[in-house]
Amino acid sequence: MNEIIESVKNLSIGFNSQKGKQISILRNVSTNIKKGETVGIVGESGSGKSTLALAMMGYIKQGLFPLKGECLFKSEDLLKMSSRQLEKIRGRKIAMIPQNAGQALTPNLKIGYQIDEALRLHTDLNKTERDKKISELLNKVRLPSPETMAFRYPHELSGGQQQRVAVAMALAGKPDLLLLDEPTTGLDVTTQAHVLELLRFIAKDTGTSMIYVSHDLGAIAQVSDRIVVMYAGEIVLEGPARKILKEPIHPYTYGLLKSIPKLSLAGLPASMPGSQPQPGSINEGCSFYDRCNLATDHCKKNSPDLEHIKELDTNVRCFNHKELINQNNNLQTSITKKSNNSEAIEVLKLKDVSISYAKQKFFDQLLNKISDQNPTVKDINIDIKKGETIALVGESGSGKSTILKSIAGLLKTKDGQIKFENDRILSSDLKMRNPNDLRAIQLIFQNPDESLNPNHTVEQILSQPLKLYFNLSGEELKKNIIDLLKKVRLGEFYMSRYPRQLSGGEKQRVAVARAFAAKPDIILCDEVTSALDVSVQAAVLNLLQQLKEDLGTTYVFVSHDLAVVRAISDRVAVLYQGRLCEIGPSQNVYKFPSHPYTEVLLGAVLEPDPDIKPKLVAEDIVEEKPPEKGCSFQGRCPRKIGDICNLEVPPWQIGENGNAIRCHINIDELASLQQ
Amino acid sequence: MESNLITEDKQKNKLEKAFEILKTMASKPSGLIGLTIVLFHVVLALISPYIAPYDYKAISPNTMLLAPSAEHWFGTDSLGRDVFTRTILGGRTALTVTFFGSLIALLWGGLLGIFCGLVGGKIDDVVMRVVDAFLSIPWILAMLLIVSLLGTSTEVLIPALGFFYGKGIVRVARAATHDVIAKDFIVSARARGHSNMSIIWNEIIPNVRDAILVEGAMRWSWMLLGFSSLSFLGFGVSPPTPDWGLMISNARGLMSFAYWSVIAPIVGLSSLIIGINLTADAFAKALGIDRSTKAPV
Numbered sequence: 001m002n003e004i005i006e007s008v009k010n011l012s013i014g015f016n017s018q019k020g021k022q023i024s025i026l027r028n029v030s031t032n033i034k035k036g037e038t039v040g041i042v043g044e045s046g047s048g049k050s051t052l053a054l055a056m057m058g059y060i061k062q063g064l065f066p067l068k069g070e071c072l073f074k075s076e077d078l079l080k081m082s083s084r085q086l087e088k089i090r091g092r093k094i095a096m097i098p099q100n101a102g103q104a105l106t107p108n109l110k111i112g113y114q115i116d117e118a119l120r121l122h123t124d125l126n127k128t129e130r131d132k133k134i135s136e137l138l139n140k141v142r143l144p145s146p147e148t149m150a151f152r153y154p155h156e157l158s159g160g161q162q163q164r165v166a167v168a169m170a171l172a173g174k175p176d177l178l179l180l181d182e183p184t185t186g187l188d189v190t191t192q193a194h195v196l197e198l199l200r201f202i203a204k205d206t207g208t209s210m211i212y213v214s215h216d217l218g219a220i221a222q223v224s225d226r227i228v229v230m231y232a233g234e235i236v237l238e239g240p241a242r243k244i245l246k247e248p249i250h251p252y253t254y255g256l257l258k259s260i261p262k263l264s265l266a267g268l269p270a271s272m273p274g275s276q277p278q279p280g281s282i283n284e285g286c287s288f289y290d291r292c293n294l295a296t297d298h299c300k301k302n303s304p305d306l307e308h309i310k311e312l313d314t315n316v317r318c319f320n321h322k323e324l325i326n327q328n329n330n331l332q333t334s335i336t337k338k339s340n341n342s343e344a345i346e347v348l349k350l351k352d353v354s355i356s357y358a359k360q361k362f363f364d365q366l367l368n369k370i371s372d373q374n375p376t377v378k379d380i381n382i383d384i385k386k387g388e389t390i391a392l393v394g395e396s397g398s399g400k401s402t403i404l405k406s407i408a409g410l411l412k413t414k415d416g417q418i419k420f421e422n423d424r425i426l427s428s429d430l431k432m433r434n435p436n437d438l439r440a441i442q443l444i445f446q447n448p449d450e451s452l453n454p455n456h457t458v459e460q461i462l463s464q465p466l467k468l469y470f471n472l473s474g475e476e477l478k479k480n481i482i483d484l485l486k487k488v489r490l491g492e493f494y495m496s497r498y499p500r501q502l503s504g505g506e507k508q509r510v511a512v513a514r515a516f517a518a519k520p521d522i523i524l525c526d527e528v529t530s531a532l533d534v535s536v537q538a539a540v541l542n543l544l545q546q547l548k549e550d551l552g553t554t555y556v557f558v559s560h561d562l563a564v565v566r567a568i569s570d571r572v573a574v575l576y577q578g579r580l581c582e583i584g585p586s587q588n589v590y591k592f593p594s595h596p597y598t599e600v601l602l603g604a605v606l607e608p609d610p611d612i613k614p615k616l617v618a619e620d621i622v623e624e625k626p627p628e629k630g631c632s633f634q635g636r637c638p639r640k641i642g643d644i645c646n647l648e649v650p651p652w653q654i655g656e657n658g659n660a661i662r663c664h665i666n667i668d669e670l671a672s673l674q675q
Numbered sequence: 676m677e678s679n680l681i682t683e684d685k686q687k688n689k690l691e692k693a694f695e696i697l698k699t700m701a702s703k704p705s706g707l708i709g710l711t712i713v714l715f716h717v718v719l720a721l722i723s724p725y726i727a728p729y730d731y732k733a734i735s736p737n738t739m740l741l742a743p744s745a746e747h748w749f750g751t752d753s754l755g756r757d758v759f760t761r762t763i764l765g766g767r768t769a770l771t772v773t774f775f776g777s778l779i780a781l782l783w784g785g786l787l788g789i790f791c792g793l794v795g796g797k798i799d800d801v802v803m804r805v806v807d808a809f810l811s812i813p814w815i816l817a818m819l820l821i822v823s824l825l826g827t828s829t830e831v832l833i834p835a836l837g838f839f840y841g842k843g844i845v846r847v848a849r850a851a852t853h854d855v856i857a858k859d860f861i862v863s864a865r866a867r868g869h870s871n872m873s874i875i876w877n878e879i880i881p882n883v884r885d886a887i888l889v890e891g892a893m894r895w896s897w898m899l900l901g902f903s904s905l906s907f908l909g910f911g912v913s914p915p916t917p918d919w920g921l922m923i924s925n926a927r928g929l930m931s932f933a934y935w936s937v938i939a940p941i942v943g944l945s946s947l948i949i950g951i952n953l954t955a956d957a958f959a960k961a962l963g964i965d966r967s968t969k970a971p972v
Contacts, residue, residue, distance in 0.1 A: 408866045409866065410862060410865065410866055430865065430866070430868070433868070435868055438866070438867060438868035439867075439868075441866075442866075442867075443862075443863060443866050445859040445862075445863065446859075447859065450858045450859040450860065451858075451859035451860050451862075451863055452860055453860045453877075453878055453881065453882065454882065455881035455882055456877075456881065460877075464864070464867070464869070464877065465867055468867060468868070468869060468873075469867075514863075518867070
């Protein structure tokens, strides 16, 4: 068990800058992977975690080169091997599972053929043995009906199934070491939990060592025996998973764990100020100095070495780690939100809203009627009160973004009405809305890289809404822009910058500022934090909450992340296949009894705590279309009671907690079932 | 005062940017060669009337078909005119006509393409089918028809060439717009209620400008070839104005024994086309556009 199969020694990897300076993005990294062990490498984007993992299989991205150190796999240096020698090791000894299996599989070859190819390359089996092995592998990764699965094409599988095929291919050569680069990042919550469970099973079953690279401490916590935390190209903390997650003795890890929203906490997570230093900008001292609240003058001048702490079996790169141990470091704290004023004026009402993506038939087009009998989104009734944050939660395909778009007027509704202020009906056509209504409802998008024009400066970006709605110009315009930047905690000098010169968090702040420039009543937030690192996510969530408390804005917050929703929202609406399942005050939705789908979702949430294991109650199959009759969740429901679920639309029931649940099962019965 | 400073700053930025792009273009040998050739031809076109050693239209039976010598560097043609004089003057009309022609092509093709890409739907369908229909007509036949109806003056040639070479740009501009239009910043501008004109001007043009400019530079070299073909057929510039296409056409019958009078204009024409092509490629690379993946239509 204690045999070391790969060891990295003093590895530095870097590139030459345009000015001819050598810049390192990995600095003096040393670590060992033992046989049968799963090591999680965690860090924010740009911390060098992927570079390290790839170097462990002897691969260095174009433009980068090793500056010093070695990567020993069974006492051979991978970085010095020729590509012929590496060919013999990759696939057979070290295999990799990519982030996006959908792109890693060849689209025009059948699954069986692709696995067969891996077997032919890496084993000496003959045709019949290989065929047997294929169904064995497909069985092992728990794909349904392996016999027919081998004859399918990648596009016929769901994302989770594609990832399973990638796992099967990686296992084909019976590798000693499996490398996983963010293998669950693009997947839905329930699928993600299932894939992680499979990986854990495979690690135990085959005794393969695994290196699991992820930004998500929740996922890492579920699979890892040991965790390596990277920051700015260095290992800052390394040790047994439980110790790292329960008693983090590096201030960065401590801050990171605190900035992850948790299901058990109602308030907002604490954020870490600042951002990771760019490669090449670190001169002397600790790389975490700027963001550390334990930092002293000593840290500014001297960079700490990795220090081994015997009692915790942990390596830490910090001078002041003892202070962190002595501090009463409770990770289970959060910033409490101010409760919203209970004026309870309804600003926005969705009444029987249905939205269809189906193409109109010619005849219906003439009559201006949409003929789809089974629309993507159906019968949505939500009343949104002034000053509240209401969250729409669901997996991909649940219609949450679709609803948001139709509120913004970007998608026409099929049926139903959207009423704004004093029951005035908003037209579903953007061009028919009056400018003041357009101003009152603003959107913030998921990815600030796409939502900010790359060829505009921040000043130009922010002046767009100001010019359009308030006709500002000259000095007044500039004053307003500076005010906006101040509101989102950015300095005046950001005005002349282009989006590419900003970090992810700064870009999202600019996007927030642009939305607030219109002085809106309602802001629609479409997955606004899912493209950001956790520490930045916490900061953006705090900023949104602060702005809301100051300005009384109403948020409609769409997210797939139940923990984030728990942190920011006052009320939650759970959607499945474009139909509402449950709606209620957020503290109650997260309590039982709840709709079976909410139960499934809550069970699949990954928490950065080795003691909380996800509960997998439903299959992770993907349904393409909502069912025509009956309950929307009938296909996956673990608590289905019979034909009534297939035939009749379930009634709304209101529980004692005040949340409404749409289910055929009596609410008291649900409560006792879910205990 | 302060806002003045900002605009000044921006202008400086723009100049600096242009200089930066030129520097990047010249940093690779192919770009440097291309730029040098184009610059050489432009300078030559400007100064050639003042440095030409002979009168380009002076016919003399005594000097018919002389081989290159110290007196006549590139020899003389069948009418006894100095080939060197005619060659250095021969690019002037071609350059001017095709430069303004490309500009027109760029303007109407680019704007129509962006507009179609943005509005989509039925308007886009109809316009694109019309453009396709025009693409299917052999341009040279259509040009011959126009020229024979309206004459061969530059006032006719520039817009006619501009029109025919703009069709391709419509497609490129439309495709580039489609790339941008799906981005959230356009959706955001739409949701704010900006007009189509404002979206085109503020959000789309800054993002498709580079692709369209590169395409325009490429079209310029094609148009040069097209214009010379017209002259070659006798529908471009009328004699005795010196023009490469016309010179090749006149001298090609005597090619077997008076090769010089053909080679000189061919070198002039092909070097300019190669130069523009190299420059356009370097320009694309400097702007970060990969022409190998975005093939011209």
